[in-house]
Amino acid sequence: MLTKKKRRSFLRDRMHEVSIALDLLNIATEQCRKSGYSKIEAINLKIGRASGIMPDALIFSFDAIKKDSLADTALLNIEEVPVSGECSDCSSKFTVDEEYILSCPVCNSNSFNIISGREMDIIDMEVS
Amino acid sequence: MKIKVVAKILEANERIAQENRRIFDDAGVFVVNLMSAPGAGKTSLLEKTLSEKTDLKIGVIEGDIAGSDDAERIGRFGVPVIQINTGGACHLDANMINEVIKELPLNELNVVFIENVGNLVCPAEFKVGEDMKVMLLSITEGHDKPLKYPLMFQESSALLLNKIDLAPYLDVDINKIKRDALSLNPNIMIFEVSCKTGEGIADWVKWLSNKTEKG
Numbered sequence: 321m322l323t324k325k326k327r328r329s330f331l332r333d334r335m336h337e338v339s340i341a342l343d344l345l346n347i348a349t350e351q352c353r354k355s356g357y358s359k360i361e362a363i364n365l366k367i368g369r370a371s372g373i374m375p376d377a378l379i380f381s382f383d384a385i386k387k388d389s390l391a392d393t394a395l396l397n398i399e400e401v402p403v404s405g406e407c408s409d410c411s412s413k414f415t416v417d418e419e420y421i422l423s424c425p426v427c428n429s430n431s432f433n434i435i436s437g438r439e440m441d442i443i444d445m446e447v448s
Numbered sequence: 449m450k451i452k453v454v455a456k457i458l459e460a461n462e463r464i465a466q467e468n469r470r471i472f473d474d475a476g477v478f479v480v481n482l483m484s485a486p487g488a489g490k491t492s493l494l495e496k497t498l499s500e501k502t503d504l505k506i507g508v509i510e511g512d513i514a515g516s517d518d519a520e521r522i523g524r525f526g527v528p529v530i531q532i533n534t535g536g537a538c539h540l541d542a543n544m545i546n547e548v549i550k551e552l553p554l555n556e557l558n559v560v561f562i563e564n565v566g567n568l569v570c571p572a573e574f575k576v577g578e579d580m581k582v583m584l585l586s587i588t589e590g591h592d593k594p595l596k597y598p599l600m601f602q603e604s605s606a607l608l609l610n611k612i613d614l615a616p617y618l619d620v621d622i623n624k625i626k627r628d629a630l631s632l633n634p635n636i637m638i639f640e641v642s643c644k645t646g647e648g649i650a651d652w653v654k655w656l657s658n659k660t661e662k663g
Binding site for chain 2: 352363446
């Protein structure tokens with residue numbers, strides 16, 4: 321046995337979309353209660369294509385954990401946000417089909433800023 | 449009735465990560481979140497790093513789905529080590545670190561390595577309170593990885609290409625890995641290392657030491 325070894329176990333969630341669904345459910349139920357409502361009918365989200373979240377997996381995970389909560393019949397509406405950038409050299413703004421940008425499609429520069437595609441945001445909710 | 453929320457889904461995690469960061473900063477400890485696919489050599493890299501003669505006083509938090517093999521390997525070096533078992537989760541989150549942070553003798557350390565669960569996707573999304581992320585890619589994994597898992601390459605301050613001693617036996621295009629990684633992240637530092645032969649380890653440790661002093 322190692323004297324300095326310490327061990328801690330967490331039995332919480334499985335794939336990362338489940339962790340994200342749990343955080344989402346916590347935020348949504350807290351906001352619903354705060355606003356004086358008791359039922360969440362829909363949650364509208366923006367999920368960037370470069371966020372690493374698969375919308376189908378997020379919906380699957382959310383459906384699995386929403387039972388017995390204020391959101392037990394709630395729908396997740398996910399707006400996928402494409403990856404877009406702005407070139408630091410030629411100032412072009414552009415949107416790409418991939419989950420990443422390698423260079424400016426206009427001038428080929430490698431110097432650019434990502435302006436969208438990393439979103440993992442709750443926008444609003446339908447409550448009653 | 450529609451109500452506005454406007455919240456980041458991961459803001460709870462990010463809040464706890466900031467709290468962890470504050471605890472580490474107060475103790476003057478530089479924190480490295482070490483990420484890679486399973487079997488790329490994270491624990492071997494830590495063993496090699498611990499074998500180098502430096503002024504670094506290192507502590508380690510090991511994240512694994514199950515088991516304590518990694519913590520036992522690190523424990524042989526006589527450094528403080530904590531094993532976290534995620535019980536199935538594919539990444540460490542800020543709260544897991546928060547719950548074990550006080551078990552490390554932070555005042556006796558200047559670097560803490562957090563060895564994440566082996567996975568090229570999720571660990572990049574969850575901040576744990578680190579000063580920097582470092583990613584290890586073994587060249588046996590293939591040259592397509594930067595474009596298949598861009599987020600991790602974008603988030604990392606350094607990329608260590610491990611198992612470089614195997615290059616003569618593989619068809620992998622190492623220049624493509626470097627080119628794509630640098631396109632995704634022009635600031636990423638790339639080291640070619642072998643945890644078997646020790647090649648490149650001294651350069652990595654020297655760079656790390658400089659980073660921790662600046663931090």
